[in-house]
Amino acid sequence: MGISIWQLLIVLLIVVLLFGTKRLKSLGGDLGTAIKGFKSAVSDDEKKDDTDTDADFDQQKQVEQRQNTTDTDVTKTTDKESR
Template sequence: MGFSPWQLLIILVIVALLFGTKRLRGMGSDLGEAIKGFKNSVSDDDKSEQPKQIDAEKSDAVDTSKSDDKTESR
């Protein structure tokens, strides 16, 4: 059960009449900027987490070897 192209066109015309083209353009640009910001923040988080994960793995390996030394000395 989908919409035919004519039904979508009628809905778009009604929305344009209700809100006006100027307001729709503003809402569209705001939505585009929000999506860009979200994508940038997600990609920045991925880039910043990768070094942290590697550092955490290295520190875990160092911590494990230190705990082994403590158990051997007892």
């Protein structure tokens, strides 16, 4: 029913004979690099999610940016009119 240790060793021997140790080593290194990259990306996303703010705060920030832009436009218009 289950796979014995001898069956696993035979399968491993066949894989090593087919692909060679160098190719298996490079494949293992590539797989390890891919897993590290994936973990790094997931942890970066989690950190990014933790630093996100409330929608209310974002909305207030946008309103303040619009007000600053409007104030700047009014100042530019006043400067042009005074010239």
